Amino acid sequence: MTIGDMAEIQRIDPSQLSRALPGMRKKGFVVMRQDNRDGRQVLVDIAPAGAAAYEKARPTMQRRRASLKAAFSDTEITQLLNLLDRFETLCREPTEQILEQELEND
Numbered sequence: 001m002t003i004g005d006m007a008e009i010q011r012i013d014p015s016q017l018s019r020a021l022p023g024m025r026k027k028g029f030v031v032m033r034q035d036n037r038d039g040r041q042v043l044v045d046i047a048p049a050g051a052a053a054y055e056k057a058r059p060t061m062q063r064r065r066a067s068l069k070a071a072f073s074d075t076e077i078t079q080l081l082n083l084l085d086r087f088e089t090l091c092r093e094p095t096e097q098i099l100e101q102e103l104e105n106d
Contacts, residue, residue, distance in 0.1 A: 002041050011085075013092075029053060 003021070007014040021044060024030045029050030035041035046054070068077065 001044055002035070003044060004041075006044060011081075013088075024050070 003017055004014050007017045010017070021030060021032060025032055027049070028047055031045045031047050033043050033045075035043050072080070
């Protein structure tokens with residue numbers, strides 16, 4: 001899977017993932033290699049140690065998701081995710097663009 005594909009699934013910025021992956025590779029959790037079809041892309045595969053770590057964490061993550069669903073309705077969770085997406089988009093807006101908008105409004 002490419003870093004971009006993984007970031008989309010995880011709903012995180014690809015650059016964040018790119019910074020985290022070398023540490024995961026050093027720990028033996030993932031294997032990274034250049035894409036033979038597109039040398040600009042890096043493909044990431046889970047390594048046996050990564051699969052084991054996932055299996056160890058899975059029950060805890062399932063309980064966490066169950067707690068979230070018990071505390072919030074599906075509508076509330078969807079609303080929260082939409083608000084977080086909007087917030088993330090706003091945070092990614094270049095400072096120059098924000099300053100230009102402020103100057104236009106003055």
